[in-house]
Each structure stands twice: as structure tokens, then as C-alpha cells.
Amino acid sequence: MITFQGVSVVHPNGVTALRDLDLKIEKGDFLFIVGPTGSGKSTILKLIYREEVCTAGRIIVAGKEITGMARRQIPYLRRGVGVVFQDFKLLPQRTAWDNVAFALHVIGVGKAEVKRQVAKVLDNVGLLHKADALPTELSAGEQQRICIARAVVNNPVILVADEPTGNLDPDTSWDIVQLLSRINVKGTTVVMATHDRHIVDRMRKRVVALQDGRLVRDEDKGAYVCEL
Amino acid sequence: MSSKIRLGYFLSETASNLRYNGLMTLASIGTVTVSMLVLGAFLLFNLNLKSTINEVSSKTRVCVYLKAGAPAGEVDVLKRMVEGLDGVRKVYYVSVDEARARLKQDMSGQADLGQIVDTVPLPASLEIEMADTSKITSVTSVIKGQPAIDEIHYGEDVVTTLNLIRRIVQIGGLGAIIILCIVTAFVIANTIRLTVFARRKEIRIMQLVGATDWFIKWPFIMEGIFHGLVGSLLAVGIAAAGYTWLANNWPLTFIFPLAYDEQTLLHISIALITGGMLVGAFGSFSSVRKFLRTVLV
Ligand SMILES: Nc1ncnc2c1ncn2[C@@H]1O[C@H](COP(=O)(O)OP(=O)(O)OP(=O)(O)O)[C@@H](O)[C@H]1O
Ligand SMILES: [Mg+2]
Numbered sequence: 001m002i003t004f005q006g007v008s009v010v011h012p013n014g015v016t017a018l019r020d021l022d023l024k025i026e027k028g029d030f031l032f033i034v035g036p037t038g039s040g041k042s043t044i045l046k047l048i049y050r051e052e053v054c055t056a057g058r059i060i061v062a063g064k065e066i067t068g069m070a071r072r073q074i075p076y077l078r079r080g081v082g083v084v085f086q087d088f089k090l091l092p093q094r095t096a097w098d099n100v101a102f103a104l105h106v107i108g109v110g111k112a113e114v115k116r117q118v119a120k121v122l123d124n125v126g127l128l129h130k131a132d133a134l135p136t137e138l139s140a141g142e143q144q145r146i147c148i149a150r151a152v153v154n155n156p157v158i159l160v161a162d163e164p165t166g167n168l169d170p171d172t173s174w175d176i177v178q179l180l181s182r183i184n185v186k187g188t189t190v191v192m193a194t195h196d197r198h199i200v201d202r203m204r205k206r207v208v209a210l211q212d213g214r215l216v217r218d219e220d221k222g223a224y225v226c227e228l
Numbered sequence: 229m230s231s232k233i234r235l236g237y238f239l240s241e242t243a244s245n246l247r248y249n250g251l252m253t254l255a256s257i258g259t260v261t262v263s264m265l266v267l268g269a270f271l272l273f274n275l276n277l278k279s280t281i282n283e284v285s286s287k288t289r290v291c292v293y294l295k296a297g298a299p300a301g302e303v304d305v306l307k308r309m310v311e312g313l314d315g316v317r318k319v320y321y322v323s324v325d326e327a328r329a330r331l332k333q334d335m336s337g338q339a340d341l342g343q344i345v346d347t348v349p350l351p352a353s354l355e356i357e358m359a360d361t362s363k364i365t366s367v368t369s370v371i372k373g374q375p376a377i378d379e380i381h382y383g384e385d386v387v388t389t390l391n392l393i394r395r396i397v398q399i400g401g402l403g404a405i406i407i408l409c410i411v412t413a414f415v416i417a418n419t420i421r422l423t424v425f426a427r428r429k430e431i432r433i434m435q436l437v438g439a440t441d442w443f444i445k446w447p448f449i450m451e452g453i454f455h456g457l458v459g460s461l462l463a464v465g466i467a468a469a470g471y472t473w474l475a476n477n478w479p480l481t482f483i484f485p486l487a488y489d490e491q492t493l494l495h496i497s498i499a500l501i502t503g504g505m506l507v508g509a510f511g512s513f514s515s516v517r518k519f520l521r522t523v524l525v
Contacts, residue, residue, distance in 0.1 A: 049436070071441075072440070072441065075435075075438040075439060075440045075441075076438065077438075078435070078436060078437065078438035079437070079438035083436050089429070089432070089433060089436075091429060091430060091433065102430075102433065102434075102437075103433070103437040106434045106437060106438075106439035106443060106444075107437065107438050107439055107443075108443070150437070154437070154438075
């Protein structure tokens with residue numbers, strides 16, 4: 001589903017964010033990316049939805065080489081990759097419903113279809129009853145659910161989450177990860193960067209650890225820190 | 229992907245963009261109005277200059293004096309040849325008798341001169357009325373070589389000076405208009421940039437969920453076009469009112485009346501509106517395009 005081959009990212013200011021990374025993520029995987037701050041976790045995620053470009057190597061996403069992708073093709077790549085952030089990025093003047101519907105509107109989905117899909121996805125994240133609430137009227141956990149709903153309303157094949165539980169208390173964090181896990185079970189490949197040791201240790205999923213932009217560990221059913 | 233949904237979306241986006249920053253919107257509409265007024269004034273001035281030149285030209289006739297005793301057949305051929313030249317409207321043949329009659333009429337107050345007029349030798353001539361005075365030199369240069377011709381006279385100086393003024397006004401005006409349009413596009417671009425900035429979060433999310441650049445750009449471009457449309461409509465209104473007033477209050481002491489050709493005035497209005505919308509489209513397009521390019525790769 002996602003392949004990194006010898007990927008390096010060197011920023012114009014000389015900072016090397018990733019060094020010669022090889023990584024293969026299969027369809028239906030649930031993968032944690034861990035590592036200290038500045039180790040390159042967000043960089044990997046941004047490369048997947050092409051917010052950043054690599055300075056060396058190749059990246060293949062959903063069977064498509066995106067390394068030299070033309071700018072006008074990027075929107076179509078992103079329609080297949082849902083993105084969730086630590087800081088939610090909801091539009092404050094729009095209701096929960098409108099925030100989710102927005103994601104379909106702007107890619108040209110028809111009204112009736114938008115209505116159907118939004119109702120379905122809000123029900124899936126358990127917030128159909130809060131459809132008319134503004135983001136300020138929602139708890140942090142609820143806001144993150146709306147973000148996840150927005151990310152998956154278009155049925156993407158990949159879901160990328162950058163510290164989605166970074167602003168949440170442990171219980172809410174666990175609920176959010178469970179939600180991601182349910183989405184994963186339905187077939188969506190999930191890649192999640194996190195600092196949350198408890199979640200990683202409890203989930204027992206594949207763990208990729210980074211250090212200074214280098215891959216230092218890649219374990220199935222791994223833990224937050226190396227257990228050997 | 230029905231186009232109806234898209235149109236509705238664009239219109240509502242444009243409407244809400246307009247609400248975002250009223251003052252800047254007024255500023256950019258005002259700049260369009262000013263530029264289009266200048267453009268309008270220029271076009272009107274040019275129109276009047278052109279009609280004045282035509283007026284002067286139709287009164288300016290080129291007098292081609294014929295040699296005494298030039299055969300009638302040769303003169304006739306020459307007349308037909310001149311009629312065929314580019315820029316010539318009409319050619320009149322003035323016989324010796326007619327010339328004398330004219331002279332007599334001119335001097336009708338001075339009765340005692342009548343005798344003299346009868347005895348003065350007068351040449352026959354061809355009088356050329358020009359349709360386009362800028363062609364005057366080429367016409368005369370063709371005629372000069374003809375054997376039947378004695379001398380050529382015309383109001384050379386006035387005509388060439390007017391044409392020169394018109395050329396200078398055209399070039400200078402065009403330059404000024406180009407500069408004004410660039411400034412206007414710049415002001416609109418700045419206004420649109422504010423709207424774009426106010427909506428940067430939405431734009432960012434649109435990009436993240438896979439909206440195409442054009443989908444994102446359209447509402448902003450429509451906004452720019454709308455500024456251009458409103459601004460130029462205002463300019464047309466002001467120019468029409470001002471020009472009508474001028475035409476009605478034109479001092480009679482002036483030699484020439486204001487040109488008031490409705491067809492041309494309509495064309496000028498259309499030119500202003502089209503110009504305003506184009507400038508608006510261009511300004512907003514460059515602004516939003518630049519923004520999209522700097523935000524993401
Ligand atoms: N636009 C940029 N320009 C220059 N350097 C950058 C840029 N973005 C990231 N970096 C650098 O690249 C490195 C990796 O950044 P990245 O955001 O991937 O880290 P991270 O693992 O996500 O960290 P955190 O856990 O704090 O989110 C860091 O050293 C960072 O300073
Ligand atoms: Mg990060």
C-alpha cells in the first residue's frame with residue numbers, strides 16, 4: 001500500500017529530517033510511528049499525502065509513484081488518503097455536520113450523496129446526535145471524532161494520523177484509538193505517529209521507531225520502547 | 229459532479245467572501261472605477277479628436293491647379309485617377325469660368341473690382357476632398373508627377389499637426405492606461421489576498437481533502453471579476469452623466485460640437501466594462517494562484 005525506498009528529506013536550511021528510509025506498509029496494516037521529538041515522524045506522514053517531497057529515494061502510495069507527481073494530480077492522491085491532526089483543524093463557524101460535509105462538497109460530490117455519507121460516518125463515530133453542534137460546543141474527544149469522520153467520509157484507502165491523541169486525556173485517547181482500530185478492521189490502512197506509550201503498549205500493533213531521521217526498529221506487535 | 233451544485237457553491241462562496249472585508253472591497257471597486265474613468269475619458273477625448281480632425285479635413289480641400297490649356301481628356305483621366313486613390317472622398321472639377329464666378333462672389337462688396345476680376349488670368353483646378361487626411365501626403369506625391377498639373381495647395385500644417393497630436397495622445401494615453409490597469413490589478417490582488425488569507429484554514433482543509441486548485445480558485449476569481457464589474461459600471465455611469473452634461477453645456481464659442489455618436493458611446497461602455505472585469509479577473513487570479521503556490525508544493 002505504501003512503499004518508501006531509500007527516502008531522504010533534507011530541508012533547504014540543511015536540516016536532515018529523514019535519512020535513507022526503507023519502509024513497506026501493507027494494505028490493512030495498523031502502524032505506529034514512534035520516536036523522540038524531531039525524529040521525523042510527521043515528515044513520513046507528510047510525504048504520504050505529499051505535503052512534503054523527498055530529496056532522494058522513491059515513494060509509492062496505493063500503487064502510484066508519487067515522487068515526481070505533477071501538482072495537478074495531488075488532489076486525486078489526497079482523495080485516497082485521509083488525514084487527522086493533533087490540533088483537529090475544524091472550521092470554527094461550521095457545525096459538525098458542515099465540517100464533515102465540506103470535505104465531500106469540495107471534491108464535487110452531489111448533495112444527496114453528501115447527505116447520505118455524512119449521516120453514515122457521523123453515526124459510525126457515534127456523534128450523529130451532535131451534528132448541529134459547533135466545534136466550540138464539543139469536547140476535545142468529540143472534536144477529534146469529527147475530524148476522523150471528515151478524514152474517512154470519502155472512504156480513503158489510507159488514514160494518516162499525526163498524534164491524534166496528543167491533546168486528549170488517557171481514556172478519551174483510548175476511545176479514539178479504538179475508533180481508528182475499527183476503521184482499520186474495515187480495510188483502511190492506518191498510519192499513526194504518537195508519543196503515547198500506553199496506547200502503543202496496549203494495542204500491540206506494528207511499531208516503527210525513528211531516531212534522528214533513521215529507522216531504528218520495526219517490530220510486529222511491538223511496544224513503545226524496545227523490549228529486548 | 230453536477231455543474232448546478234458547483235455553481236451554487238461558487239456563488240455562495242463569492243457572496244460570503246464579499247462580506248469578509250467590506251472596506252477593502254470598496255477600495256478595490258473604487259480603483260477600478262477611477263482607472264476605467266480615465267480609460268473612458270481617454271476614449272472620449274480620442275473620439276472627439278478624431279471627429280474634429282474629420283471635420284477639419286472635410287473643410288480642407290487640396291487644390292490642384294491645372295496648366296492652362298491642358299487637354300480636357302487628360303484632365304478627365306487625371307480626375308478619375310485621383311478619385312481612385314486611397315483616402316480621397318471626392319474630386320471636383322473647377323473650370324476657369326467657375327473660378328471666376330467664385331472670385332466675383334467673394335469680392336461682391338467691392339463693385340469696382342469686378343472689371344479687374346474679368347481680366348485676371350485664372351487657372352482651372354481639381355478640388356480634392358479627403359476622407360482620411362493622414363493620406364494627404366501620399367495623395368499629393370502621386371499627383372505631383374502628372375504632366376497636366378501646375379501647382380498644389382492645401383492646409384498642410386493644420387492637418388499634419390492635428391494628426392500628430394492624435395498620434396501622441398494615442399501613444400501617451402495607451403501607456404497611461406496600461407500602467408493604470410496594472411495598478412488596479414495590483415490593488416484588486418491585494419484585496420483578494422486578504423480574503424484568501426481570512427479563509428486560509430478553509431483553503432488548507434480543501435487542499436488536504438483533495439479539492440483541485442481550480443475549485444479553490446474560482447470563488448476568489450469571481451470575486452475579483454465582481455469588483456471589476458461593479459467598479460466599471462460605476463465608471464460608465466459617471467462618465468455617461470458627465471459627458472451628457474458636457475455635451476449639453478458645451479460653449480457655443482467652440483468651433484466643433486462634442487461627438488455624440490451613440491454606437492461609439494455604447495462601444496466605449498462595453499470596452500470599460502470588459503476592461504474592468506478583465507482587470508478584476510487577472511488581479512484575483514494572480515493573487516490566489518500565488519497563495520496556493522506558496523502554501524504547498
Ligand atoms: N519546514 C521545515 N524546515 C526546516 N526543518 C524542518 C521543517 N519541518 C521539519 N523540520 C525538521 O525536520 C526534523 C523532523 O521533523 P518532524 O516534524 O518530522 O519531527 P517529529 O518526529 O514529527 O517531531 P514531533 O514529535 O515533535 O512532532 C526536525 O528536526 C525539524 O526541525
Ligand atoms: Mg510531529
